[in-house]
Amino acid sequence: MERNSAACVMEWSIELEKALRSKKPGRSLEAISEIGLKLQRLSREPECSPVIYHMFDLIPGEDKLFYNAIILRLANAFESGDKHTRLCILKAFLFEYHKRNKRKEYRGVLSKTEAHVQVECLGRVKVVFDSEDVEDRALALGLFGCWANFAKESSSIRYLVLSSIVSSHILEVKASLFAAGCFAELSEDFARVVLEMLLHMMNSPETLPSIRLAGARLLAKTGFSHSIANNAYKTGRKLLLDCSDKDYQVAMLVSLSKLASRSTILISEHVDLLLLFLNKEKTVHLQGTALRCLHYIFHKGMYHLPLSTSLVNTLFSMLDEPQLPSPMLFQALQTLHKMLLRMLPYLPFDVFQSSKLLSIAGSASPSPITSESLLAISVLVNISRRLKGSTEMESLVHSDSLLPSQVILLIIDRITLMVKPVLDLCQIDSVVFQQVNVLFNLLILLIQEYPDLHVLVLDQIFVLIKSISVMHDIVMATTEADGSVHDNADLKTQKSSVIRSMLVLSIYRFLVTFLENLSEAGAITTKVFDKVKILVKHVCQSNLFECYTYTIYSLLLQHKIIWGHLVNESEGSCNFDRNSDISLLSCSVELESHVIEFAKRMLTESNSWPAYRVGTYAACHGAWHTATFIFEQLVRKVHSDSCYFWLKSLVQYAHGEWKCELLPIAKTRGQKSFMVEYFISLQKLTQISLQLKRVALEFDLVTTSFIDIDKKSSDIISVLAISCSLLAFCSGFALYIPNLTDPVSGFSGLKNKSNRVHNEEGLSQVTKDGLQLLLDILMKWMQIPFRAPKYFFKLRPCLGSELFAVNEAGNRDGIFVSLGSHLSLNLCLQLRNVPSPDIPVRFNKWYCMLYCKVSFLEPRVSGENKEQELGTYQAWETDDMVEMNEKLLKYATQCSRRKSNKCGRGSDDGELVISFVCFKLNDTGQGFSSCLLDVSGFPVGCYRIKWHSCCIDSQGECWTLPPLNLGPVFTIQSV
Known part of the structure; x- marks a missing residue:
């Protein structure tokens, strides 16, 4: 558990006092400079509650005593110090002042100081103001401004500030204007x-x-x-x-x-x-x-x-000014x-002059692309998207200025112009690659609104790849002509190869997103496949790229999500061309052999890391045979145990999915025999229905447990959850028998129904139709290709929470409670692995559920809090995660206004006690609260409390926080 500012303020006060008394040159100024950040941290955190005092074993009011001492020491140093000391103290308080949230009422450290300390501080600074030195008076006025929240209550200080405005000294007047502004914001x-x-x-x-x-x-x-x-x-x-x-x-x-x-x-x-x-x-x-x-x-x-x-x-008109x-x-x-963007639907179209935007976007210098040109292209893309479906779109088409096709051509031209200098100079420019990715993203946004322009995009991408090849030939010819030094020529060739690989990798990522969007829009046709095949063939037949590039481009044609429905539409015999004898299925087998051949070459060249990336791409594309082959080869090459077990699990995972892929291929045995064979393994449909329902809930839990998950991975898991829900419903509904006897005589009624079915010649027509419908659904469902979410291969720690608990007694040796008594706990919820600021998630409320029952009895563990150090993964190993998550989410969404310590009682294989807690977290991801668990009915023993937490973001969406440590253990002792 991290110490908050209240637990550290005593240490800070002592360190400041030592530094101010230190005779080491510059030590006092260094300590004063550091105190500004600490003051700002004190201001961010709320006032200490009794829970915080118990958690950190503090005396109530101890924190206030020491931060009052810090403020008073700084005021005393301002009075007795030289100009450098005073300036340094003013900078420390200015730092705290500028970090305040001006939109909210100030509740920082200065508002928490005692009244007598405030009066003492103002008096010490006023002594400096009363001096004859103009600089000292200006510094004092600046400090009055930083202390405006309590200095404004002093009539003498207000008079000093106002009277200094008419001073004859410029420095003093400027300082008084600053202080007056601080006072005016509050009064x-x-x-x-x-x-x-x-x-x-x-x-x-x-x-x-x-x-x-x-x-x-x-x-x-x-x-x-x-x-x-x-x-x-x-x-x-x-x-x-x-x-x-x-x-x-x-x-x-x-x-x-x-x-x-x-x-x-x-x-x-x-x-x-x-x-x-x-x-x-x-x-x-x-x-x-x-x-x-x-x-x-x-x-x-x-x-x-x-x-x-x-x-x-x-x-x-300003855009037309040449000297702007x-x-x-x-x-x-x-x-x-x-x-x-905000007013476009209401603007008269005669005011929109897109030709000027096109001119700005196309007239900027080619390398690097100017921010003005990039922004002009962004404006054109967004306006084109907003005009989609407009009733006056036809009137705009006549001008030939807003056609999305022109914007597409402009984007590809800009990319071509940008990469040419990079290839010519053979210098890797990260800024250029970032801007290329920005332009590709803009192209994706545009094509989402105009999927009918996909052929134009593919043609332009093919032109872009060919232009990269032409640029390479020119560069190599220049290198050979000027290559007096062989080593320099080789180095230039090597750099050129790296740059080309980076460019085509960016193009590959664009193509994957582009084709997946087309697939979602239902715009994938055999014509698209032909064009992509030609593009891939051009790349693979070129000798300009690395084997890794050839592999991933070949893998593009194995993307089951993109091309899978072409096979399903014709039941596996769809041709590229109606006049062609080559089927898509046979072509897929041929392409798969090419990918594996490229993968073998990579592994032969000891390119293990690129091969691993290709394996992950194959899994994300649904090419499970390829993924299985690559991971199997990599298992033999690794040396560390962790890598070995990780790759071994990937092999089993990919191999299992590949085997599942082969199930629908067995069609020669006939529908009836296949149906009989398949349903031998599905004898207990009711149990399977419940299991599928639980799997769907677990998938839902996964999507809400990782806040930094990418949208595509979240969509893949959500699709799995929907599929499992559908199968759960279908498998339970297929054998639904209406008019079944009520639950009181359920067993006998079920027995009679079963006997009657066996005595009849066959199943009723309703049951036959239900089974046939279920079979059809299963067959179609099994044809849907499955792929691994990209987030599956992200091994960085995810955002989670840790829970720390102590009882009211504050016994550090453990948590003890007398037999027949309630258990009162002080809690600290600590966030871990907080995501980077670029993740657009803002949290408003945090909730936690603690629960325990008699069956959670554990053997006594020696050592202080040893049970919380048993590992992160054990915190996940609980069979009731789904059920407890449902309870917590219900409380968080429907009962958020109830008191945080209100408990619920239930029965589930024993007496279950539950307590819901609400936390308010500070900027460091730490919150405190308390709860009461009714364990009065528990016998003597040692029990573990399990817990589960969630949060609600600013959009009202609930997120589950994975527990990163085990719950606390408490001991019930006999009286």
Whole structure:
């Protein structure tokens, strides 16, 4: 269990005190710099509850004592230290100030300090302010601003801040304006006073430009309420239009944009104001600022009024300016993108000038592709997608500017232009490859809306691959002509080979996603197969690539999900061409032999890791024979036990799926004999139905247990769950006999029914029809190809949770409770392996269920918490995971408003006690709570508590958290 800030604050206080007294040069400044991060951590975590005190064996109030001591020590060091010490202390508090969430009420460490400590700190800093040194006064004012949450309550400090605004020293005035802004954000009365003083100062001709500039920035902080924000905006707008100073106008535009974003009634007026500064007569700096402010408004999602065509025309006209700097061009495109995506259905089509976007996308330098060109292509793709199905699409087609085919050609041309310099120079540029992948992703998005353009895409991809080959020939010819040094020529050839392999691998990944999307849209035809076959043949017959490339491209034609339905449509005899004698099935066998041949070459060349990747691709494509062969060969090459057992399990897995694939092939025995043979192994349909239902629930549990699972893997597992549910229903329904005797006489009724069936010549027609229907369903289901989800091969630790528990007594030797008593536990839920920030999942609520019954009796284990160190996998080894998950999800979704310590009692092979707990986790993934388990009916002994946890994200979706440690063990002792 990780120690939170409350458990560490005593140690931090002692370390700070030692550092401040240290005579080592720079040690005190280093400690003060480190304390800023610790203060911010203290501010993020909520106040300690009794549970936290019990979990970390702390004295109640101990944490408050020490962080009050830290604040007081820093105030004392500010009073007695030199300028460097004071500046370092101010930076530490500024760091904590800037990390605050301005949208929420401040509940950080400064708001938790005792009142007498606050008064003492203000008094010590005021001593520094009363000095004659201007720099010291400015530093003190800055600290007052950081402490505004309690300094605003002191009338003397407020007076010092306001009086310093009219000081004759520029540094002091700027510092007082910062402090005044901090105070104005928290006090309405203070904000009104500051606004009046600010207006007077701005109108005064004696005000220096630097002070006027600082005042313009201060204006953004005076919007404490809507009324003050409206007054401040009107005042600032008037000041902006009356002043001609460009720097002042820039600062005022930014402040007015922040004020306008707080009030929806100001948005329309502010957009009109920004439109004035987008005029060509304004300076480039002002136009750029207006663009940034406009993007800020749209990015916040504040603009909800009908969009004027004049604003759109103004942005399009800016795109025509030849002297427009690249950052402004990019900003204009970003703003235009957000506007058009939101307002496109309501815009008159005569304002949309796609030719300019095409010009921007095609006129940028080829390598590297500029951000403006990439963004212009993204705008074209998104607009084309939004126009799909529009009633006015036909009117747009006549202009030949919005045709998705043009965008497709543009994307392929840009990719070709980008990779040419890379191949010419034989230098690996990661930025170029990232941009190539971005363009391929845009192409995927476009083709999802226009699947009828798949032939054009395949033709262009083939042209792209051929152009890579031509580029290679040119590079090699140049190398041979200039190759005076043989070693340099070999190095260039080797780099060129690596670059080509990386490019064709990106193309391969695109093709897999592209073809899978076509398969989902039902657009896969034999014509598509022919084109892909020609493309693969061109790659494999070329001598420019590695054996790994040949293998994965050959494997592309074995993708059962993409091509499987072509076989099913004609029951295994579908031809590429109606006039062709070669069947798809025989071609599949031929292709499989090619893949295995390439795999043998890889393994001969000792390319074990590429061969393993090919095996995973084969499993993900459903090519189980190929996967089995590769994994079998790799088992003989590994040396470590972990790799051996992993590959051995993959061999058994792939081999089993391959055997299942061969089942539907046996058709020569006739339907009747096959039916009899098959149903010999399915004698107990009712039991099988229940088992299939449980398997479906387990698949559902898998999809919700891994938050970082990719969408494709999740879809594959969901399909399996649906299949199992379908089979469970069908197998249970096929032998359903209506009018069966009620459950009281169920056994005798079932016996009579069974005897009557055996006495009859055969099954009833209803039963025969049910069995025949089940057989048809099973036959069709077995023809559906199965593939392994990509996430199956991800071996990194997944997000999970650990549970730690202590009883009220806080006995570290174990958890003990008297016979006939309830068990009270203090709990800590700790997240582990938290996913990276790019995963779009935000968690709101966390729930946990603890349960125990008499059958969970365990032998006494010696050693402190030894039972929680037995391994992660044992925490998963529970037979009731599905049932407990259902109970917890029901509580989380329907009973989230109940008290967290409310328990439920039930009976399941013994007395079952359950307690549901709700956690509120801090930023470090740690939450605390308590629960009460009614174990008063348990006999003397040692029992393990099992647990299960889940969370609800911001979208309302429930996720199960895999338990990464075993539950706590408690001992019931006789009185």
